[in-house]
Amino acid sequence: MVTTLKNDPDYRKMLRDAGLRVTPQRASIITILSETDDHPNVEDLYEKTRALDDTVSVATVYRTMSVLENAGLVRKLVMDDAPARYEMMPHIDHDHLVDLDSGDLIEIPGTEIAELMSRVAAEMGYQIVSHHTVIRARKT
Amino acid sequence: MVTTLKNDPDYRKMLRDAGLRVTPQRASIITILSETDDHPNVEDLYEKTRALDDTVSVATVYRTMSVLENAGLVRKLVMDDAPARYEMMPHIDHDHLVDLDSGDLIEIPGTEIAELMSRVAAEMGYQIVSHHTVIRARKT
DNA sequence: TTGTAAATGCGAATTATTCGCAAATGTCAA
DNA sequence: TTGACATTTGCGAATAATTCGCATTTACAA
Numbered sequence A, B: 001m002v003t004t005l006k007n008d009p010d011y012r013k014m015l016r017d018a019g020l021r022v023t024p025q026r027a028s029i030i031t032i033l034s035e036t037d038d039h040p041n042v043e044d045l046y047e048k049t050r051a052l053d054d055t056v057s058v059a060t061v062y063r064t065m066s067v068l069e070n071a072g073l074v075r076k077l078v079m080d081d082a083p084a085r086y087e088m089m090p091h092i093d094h095d096h097l098v099d100l101d102s103g104d105l106i107e108i109p110g111t112e113i114a115e116l117m118s119r120v121a122a123e124m125g126y127q128i129v130s131h132h133t134v135i136r137a138r139k140t
Numbered sequence C: 001t002t003g004t005a006a007a008t009g010c011g012a013a014t015t016a017t018t019c020g021c022a023a024a025t026g027t028c029a030a
Numbered sequence D: 001t002t003g004a005c006a007t008t009t010g011c012g013a014a015t016a017a018t019t020c021g022c023a024t025t026t027a028c029a030a
Helices: A012-015 A024-035 A041-054 A058-070 A112-123 B011-017 B023-033 B042-052 B058-070 B112-123
Strands: A074-077 A084-086 A097-101 A105-108 A126-139 B074-077 B087-090 B094-099 B105-108 B126-139
Touching: A012 A024, A024 A041, A024 A058, A024 A084, A041 A058, A041 A105, A058 A074, A074 A126, A112 A126, A112 B112, A112 B126, A126 B023, A126 B074, A126 B112, B011 B023, B023 B042, B023 B058, B023 B087, B058 B074
Parallel strands: A097 A126, B094 B126
Antiparallel strands: A074 A084, A097 A105, A126 B126, B074 B087, B094 B105
16 A cells, blocks of 8 residues: 655755655655654654555665764754654754753744854864754753 | 772762762773773773672673662663763763764864753743753764 | 562573564566 | 666665663662
8 A cells, every 4th residue: 555645845855966866765765754744763664654655664764864864864863861752854944952941842943052063163173063952851 | 809999989979979889890891981081981981890799790880880870870872873972970060972974973162062952941931851962973 | 587579690582672584576678 | 768877775684873671780768
């Protein structure tokens, strides 16, 4: 069973531009990840994608995330004590905060932090490729 | 073989204040971690500690890092694709940058980034417990 | 000094992730 | 349109980091 994919206008181009083949599995996975507004881990992603396209395997989800991360299309959020989570690379950058009581992962709006990091890195003679910031915090 | 420990004036007090027992294994591990200026992972730490005190086991190194992290005495640096690394909680906060070409982990001097994060978190109604920032970058 | 909860070592278990390989398939050039 | 061929895939086995279970030891408060 492979239901029709909601038409993401760009995923084919995105893949092509990155020199990657457009496979049905990649299309399904990207569709799911794009339509999700939380930050799924591989297991979440695998289950949701399966409901749409039962030709995907867990290994392919892992491989796809890895390949898309290298292409700069996906961001991996490395957690302290839980499997990694993923999001489509946002056009407007943001960081992440884990609410230690609820376990929720919240996006921090605004680009201030990323901008400051770039500036500081530049002062040290570096250009940022990616940054993983996870702030662990509690409501005051 | 347990050679004499270099006398760290405070580790006993640190542990006591955190409600933790002072064991020889903890003393050895803390001594090693305090005297190291790089950011060892558990394996590094285990090997170096062993040379000083062969009563420690890997499991205890893991447990000690976990317990000290919860007590706020040690910071865990979660890496993207490598085992976690550790440092004694610095008095002056700093962030970390991985040089993607050399693999080196470099400390970013200055507290600007941490201060900005606190401010932004405060605006969202949160108080930061800890933050793990690893910037991946390349020399320009 | 002693009773007891906490900490330890050992090795087995768990969990996330990667890998090897044979089969399938996307793409590009003719 | 058709091959040719490198890429990608599924599967299950392998690996690597970390945690756990349990019997034994030990720190330390009383």
